[in-house]
Amino acid sequence: MILTTGSAGFIGSNFVLEWFAVCDEPVINLDKLTYAGNLENLASLQNNPHHKFVKGDIGDAALVGKLLTEHKPRAVVNFAAESHVDRSIHGPEDFIQTNIVGTFHLLEAVRAYWNGLPAQEKADFRVLHVSTDEVYGSLAKDDPAFRETNRYEPNSPYSASKAASDHLVRAYHHTYGLPVLTTNCSNNYGPYHFPEKLIPLCIHNALAGKPLPIYGDGQQIRDWLYVKDHCSAIRRVLEGGQLGEVYNIGGWNEKANLNVVHTLCEILDELSPRADGQSYKTQITFVNDRPGHDRRYAIDATRLERELGWKPAETFETGIRKTVQWYLDNQSWVQNVTSGAYRDWVGAQYGA
Ligand code: NAD
Numbered sequence: 001m002i003l004t005t006g007s008a009g010f011i012g013s014n015f016v017l018e019w020f021a022v023c024d025e026p027v028i029n030l031d032k033l034t035y036a037g038n039l040e041n042l043a044s045l046q047n048n049p050h051h052k053f054v055k056g057d058i059g060d061a062a063l064v065g066k067l068l069t070e071h072k073p074r075a076v077v078n079f080a081a082e083s084h085v086d087r088s089i090h091g092p093e094d095f096i097q098t099n100i101v102g103t104f105h106l107l108e109a110v111r112a113y114w115n116g117l118p119a120q121e122k123a124d125f126r127v128l129h130v131s132t133d134e135v136y137g138s139l140a141k142d143d144p145a146f147r148e149t150n151r152y153e154p155n156s157p158y159s160a161s162k163a164a165s166d167h168l169v170r171a172y173h174h175t176y177g178l179p180v181l182t183t184n185c186s187n188n189y190g191p192y193h194f195p196e197k198l199i200p201l202c203i204h205n206a207l208a209g210k211p212l213p214i215y216g217d218g219q220q221i222r223d224w225l226y227v228k229d230h231c232s233a234i235r236r237v238l239e240g241g242q243l244g245e246v247y248n249i250g251g252w253n254e255k256a257n258l259n260v261v262h263t264l265c266e267i268l269d270e271l272s273p274r275a276d277g278q279s280y281k282t283q284i285t286f287v288n289d290r291p292g293h294d295r296r297y298a299i300d301a302t303r304l305e306r307e308l309g310w311k312p313a314e315t316f317e318t319g320i321r322k323t324v325q326w327y328l329d330n331q332s333w334v335q336n337v338t339s340g341a342y343r344d345w346v347g348a349q350y351g352a
Pocket residue numbers: 005006007008009010011012030031032033034035036037038056057058059078079080081082083084098102130131132133162184185186187188189194
C-alpha cells in the first residue's frame with residue numbers, strides 16, 4: 001500500500017487513476033479538498049476497494065501518524081500543495097502554511113513512523129516529494145535548460161514556498177536518513193486541470209465566448225509535459241530512484257504562451273468551430289503582466305532518461321489534442337468546477 005497526499009487535485013488524481021490502470025496495490029489518498037481538490041476527479045474509483053479517500057490536512061501530524069500506523073504504507077507520495085502562482089501573489093499565506101509548514105508536519109509524522117519500522121520495511125520505505133522547475137528561477141533566451149545541479153532562485157511566493165519544502169525534504173535525508181526522493185517537473189497539462197491555469201482557462205473561455213487573457217507580450221516560455229507522462233516518471237523514480245536524489249522531469253517541449261494559445265484555438269476551430277465561422281484567435285486579449293513573471297523555464301531531463309530509462313509517451317501535438325478533446329467531452333466537469341468560488345477568483349484576477 002502507498003499513501004498519496006493531494007490526490008484529489010490535478011496531477012495527484014491523474015496519478016491515482018494511472019496507478020490503478022497498471023496495478024491494484026492499494027492507495028490511501030489524503031486530501032484537504034481545497035478549492036483545487038475535487039472528488040469528481042476520482043469518481044471512477046468509487047467502487048474500487050483498493051482506493052480509500054481520507055479528507056484531511058498534511059499539516060495534521062496526528063492524523064497522518066494515525067493513517068501510517070493503521071495502514072502501514074511502503075511509501076508516501078506528496079502532491080499536496082497550493083499550486084497557483086497568481087493566487088500566491090494575491091495571498092501568500094496559504095502557500096506558506098501548506099507548502100512549508102504542512103510539509104514539515106508531514107515529514108515529522110513520517111519520520112516517527114519510519115523510525116519504528118522493522119529493519120527490512122525501514123530499508124524499503126520511500127518518501128517521494130513532488131516539486132516544480134519554478135524553484136530554479138527564470139532562464140534567459142539562450143541559457144541551457146535546468147539541471148538538477150542548478151542553484152535555487154525562486155521568484156514568486158509559490159516557488160519560494162516549494163523551494164523551502166524541497167530544502168526540508170533534503171535536510172530530513174541528510175540529518176535523519178529519511179529515504180526521500182524529490183522530483184522537479186515542468187508545466188503539466190491534461191485532463192482534470194483546474195481552469196485557473198493557462199491551458200484549461202483558455203479552452204473554457206474560448207468555448208464560453210470570453211477573452212483569452214495573455215499576460216504581457218505572451219512571449220514567456222514554458223516547457224509542457226502531458227500529465228500522464230509526469231505520472232509515469234513519478235512511478236519510475238519511486239521504483240528505481242537513488243535515495244536522497246533529485247530528478248528533473250520534462251518533455252523537451254518549450255513553447256511561448258502565445259503559440260500555445262494559438263494552437264488551442266486552431267484545434268478548437270477544427271473540433272468545435274464557432275457559430276459565426278470566425279477563429280477563436282479573435283478572442284485573444286493582451287492584459288497586464290503577472291508581477292515578477294518568470295520569462296522562461298526549460299527542463300533538462302537527461303538524468304531521468306539515462307539512469308532510469310524514462311521517456312514521455314506524448315509529444316506536445318498529441319497531448320494537446322487529447323486535452324482539448326477531453327475538455328470538449330467533459331463540459332459538465334468544467335461547469336461544476338467553474339461555479340461558485342471560481343467566479344470570485346476570476347473577478348479578482350481579471351476584473352470585468
Ligand atoms: P492542484 O492545485 O491541482 O492540487 C493540489 C491538491 O492538494 C488539491 O487536491 C488540494 O485539495 C490538496 N491540498 C492542498 N493543501 C492541502 C493540505 N494542506 N493537505 C492536504 N491536501 C491539500 O495542484 P497540481 O497541479 O495537481 O500539483 C500537484 C503537485 O505538483 C504540487 O506539489 C505542485 O507544486 C507540483 N507541480 C505541479 C505542476 C503543474 O504544472 N501543475 C508542475 C510541477 C509540479
